[in-house]
Amino acid sequence: MPNILVVEDSPTMRQLISFAMKRVQSAHVIEATDGVDALKKLSSDKVDLILCDINMPVMDGLKLVSLVRGNPAFKDIPIIMVTTEGAEEDRKRAIAIGANAYLPKPIQTQELIKLVNTYLAKS
Amino acid sequence: MDKEISYANKADEFIQMFKKGEEFTKELLKENEKLRFRIAQLEETASRSGDEVRIKLYEERIGLLEAELKSFKDKFLQVEEENKDFASKYLDVEEENNNLANLYVASYQLHSTLDFSEVLRIVVEIAINLIGAEKFAVLLIDDKTNDLIAVATEGIQPADAPRVKIGDGVIGRVTKDGESFFADDLSVIRDFNPLEPIVCIPLKIKEHVIGVIAIYKLLVQKSGFTNVDYELFNLLAGHAATAIFSSKLYTQSERKLTTIQSFLDLLKEKPKR
Numbered sequence: 001m002p003n004i005l006v007v008e009d010s011p012t013m014r015q016l017i018s019f020a021m022k023r024v025q026s027a028h029v030i031e032a033t034d035g036v037d038a039l040k041k042l043s044s045d046k047v048d049l050i051l052c053d054i055n056m057p058v059m060d061g062l063k064l065v066s067l068v069r070g071n072p073a074f075k076d077i078p079i080i081m082v083t084t085e086g087a088e089e090d091r092k093r094a095i096a097i098g099a100n101a102y103l104p105k106p107i108q109t110q111e112l113i114k115l116v117n118t119y120l121a122k123s
Numbered sequence: 124m125d126k127e128i129s130y131a132n133k134a135d136e137f138i139q140m141f142k143k144g145e146e147f148t149k150e151l152l153k154e155n156e157k158l159r160f161r162i163a164q165l166e167e168t169a170s171r172s173g174d175e176v177r178i179k180l181y182e183e184r185i186g187l188l189e190a191e192l193k194s195f196k197d198k199f200l201q202v203e204e205e206n207k208d209f210a211s212k213y214l215d216v217e218e219e220n221n222n223l224a225n226l227y228v229a230s231y232q233l234h235s236t237l238d239f240s241e242v243l244r245i246v247v248e249i250a251i252n253l254i255g256a257e258k259f260a261v262l263l264i265d266d267k268t269n270d271l272i273a274v275a276t277e278g279i280q281p282a283d284a285p286r287v288k289i290g291d292g293v294i295g296r297v298t299k300d301g302e303s304f305f306a307d308d309l310s311v312i313r314d315f316n317p318l319e320p321i322v323c324i325p326l327k328i329k330e331h332v333i334g335v336i337a338i339y340k341l342l343v344q345k346s347g348f349t350n351v352d353y354e355l356f357n358l359l360a361g362h363a364a365t366a367i368f369s370s371k372l373y374t375q376s377e378r379k380l381t382t383i384q385s386f387l388d389l390l391k392e393k394p395k396r
Binding site for chain 2: 015019020108109
C-alpha cells in the first residue's frame with residue numbers, strides 16, 4: 001500500500017485529494033498543512049509520493065521541494081505540484097527545482113489519479 | 124539319305140516353331156508392355172482422382188474455417204464495439220463520480236462549521252480551488268442599509284470591492300432577480316470593474332437572496348466552465364447561503380448569549396455598600 005503525502009493548506013483540497021487517492025492502489029494518505037509539517041511527516045513516515053501545493057503559510061511548496069531534493073533520504077520521492085499557479089513560467093520553475101510533474105488547479109481528478117499511478121509505477 | 128532329309132525337315136519345323144514361339148513371345152512381351160503402361164495410366168488416374176477428392180475436402184474445410192473466421196471477426200467487432208461503449212460509459216461514470224466527490228467535499232466543508240469567518244474562508248477556498256476563480260468577492264445584504272457589502276474578497280483589495288444597491292447593475296440585478304449571470308465570453312480580458320463581474324451567483328435560501336458571489340477573473344488556466352462548475356455554482360447558491368446564514372445567526376446568538384450572560388453575572392453580583 002503506497003503512502004502519499006498531501007501537502008496542502010486548504011482543508012477542502014486535502015479532503016478532495018484524499019478522496020481521489022482512495023482509488024489509487026488503496027493508497028494511504030498522510031496530510032500536511034504546510035512545508036514544515038510535511039518535513040516532520042517525511043521524517044516519521046515512509047512516503048512513496050508527494051502531492052504539494054505551492055502557496056502555503058509557514059513554508060511554501062517550492063521551498064519544500066528544494067529541501068526534499070537536497071536530502072539524500074528523500075531525494076528520489078516523486079513530487080507532483082498541485083497549484084493555482086497555472087502560468088508556464090511557474091511550471092518551469094517548479095520543474096527546475098525538482099518537481100516531477102505540475103498540475104494546475106482546478107484539478108481533473110482522473111488526470112491526477114493517472115499521474116499518481118504513473119509515478120508510483122516508476123518508483 | 125531319306126533319314127537325312129527327314130532330319131532336315133524336322134529341323135526346319137523346329138526352327139519354324141522356334142520362330143513362331145519367338146514371335147509369340149515378342150507379341151506377349153508387347154502386350155505385357157501395353158498392359159503395364161495401361162496399369163500405370165490407371166494408377167496415375169486413380170491417384171489423381173484421390174488428390175482431387177482430398178483437395179475438394181480441403182477446400183470445403185477451408186470454406187468452413189473462413190466462414191468461422193468471419194463469424195469470429197464479426198463477433199470480435201461486436202465485442203469491441205460493446206467494449207468501446209462500456210469504456211465510454213465507464214469514463215462518464217468516473218467523471219460523474221469525480222464531480223459528485225467534488226460536490227460532496229464542497230458541501231461537507233461548507234457545513235462543517237458554524238463559525239461565520241470559517242464558512243467564508245471555505246466559500247473562498249471552493250471558489251479558488253474547485254471553480255478556478257482568481258479575483259472575486261462575496262457580498263452580503265446588510266441588514267441595516269439593505270445594500271450589498273463585501274464580506275470576503277480574493278485577488279482584490281476589500282476597499283476595491285463594490286457597495287451595491289439592490290437592483291443596480293449586474294450585481295444588484297442578480298440579487299433582485301435571484302438568477303445567475305454569466306458573461307457571454309469568459310476568455311475576454313477585461314479591466315477590473317467592481318460593478319461588472321464576469322460571473323455573479325446569487326446566494327439563496329429557497330427564493331430569499333442573502334447575497335452574491337461576484338467573480339471578476341478566472342485563473343489563467345481556466346478558459347471556461349464545465350458542467351461540474353455549474354453544479355458547483357448551484358451548490359454554492361444554496362449550500363453556501365445556508366451555511367453563511369446559519370453561521371451568521373449562530374455567531375450573533377453566541378455574541379448575544381455572552382452579552383446576556385455578562386449582564387446576568389452583573390445582576391447576580393451583590394451590590395457593594
